Amino acid sequence: MLIFILAYIFYTLYMNLIKDPKSTSFLSHKTVLRESFDLPLWLNIMYVHVMFACLAMLTGAVNFSKRMLTGIPKVHKLNGYFYFISVLIVTLTSGYMAPYSTGGRIVSIAFNIVNIIWPAMTVIAIAKARRKQYSKHQEWIIRSYLFCFTNLFIHLITSACTKGFGLVHDISYTIGVYGAIVLNLVIAELIIRFRKLPYNLQTPLNKNRGNI
């Protein structure tokens, strides 16, 4: 899994910072743009967005490692706060980009909903850890971490709609954004439902169900 995430991080950085740093391909699909759209500013914010999105993916992935969880809890905690800060920066930058979204207002609303629920899920996950409710902590962090794949799902669904069903780009992107949110939530619930709890999370269940 870590290999897949590392490959995706390198792919994202390569595509957005090296291959197409001016986002020409992505921006060419924007049919309507507000007057206040400032390309250099948008690009700089997008770079910050992409870099912290990659940091969120990396810090999140590292923290799922069993060895990190049981062996070096201090690093797990510090890394967790880096993850949280990255989530905040991704959503703040998203807050700037959302009003200029491809697909217009309906897509901008979807992004702004994620701007609220993603940090909220992460805060709940941290609160559960601080109360030593580790199983609940894991559930909420799984829900939160799935949002790191929002951009991947948006692009997969958008190209399935344009190339597979011949839909116009704006409609495909709108379906992509809403579809990605639904996929994030559904996949997270499936992982939570079928995950195997590590031993150190199972033990308190037997001793004290309140902690779970």
Ligand code: HEM
């Ligand atoms: C964590 C993984 C994420 C990555 C790697 C990522 C990456 C990107 C990239 C590369 C772009 C530029 C356009 C493109 O090529 O898609 C972009 C745009 C954008 N992202 Fe993200 N993103 C991520 C998560 C999110 C999340 C969770 C949100 C919502 C809170 C979000 C909100 C936005 C917005 C609003 C735009 C502008 C869309 C538009 O102009 O139509 N991103 N993102």
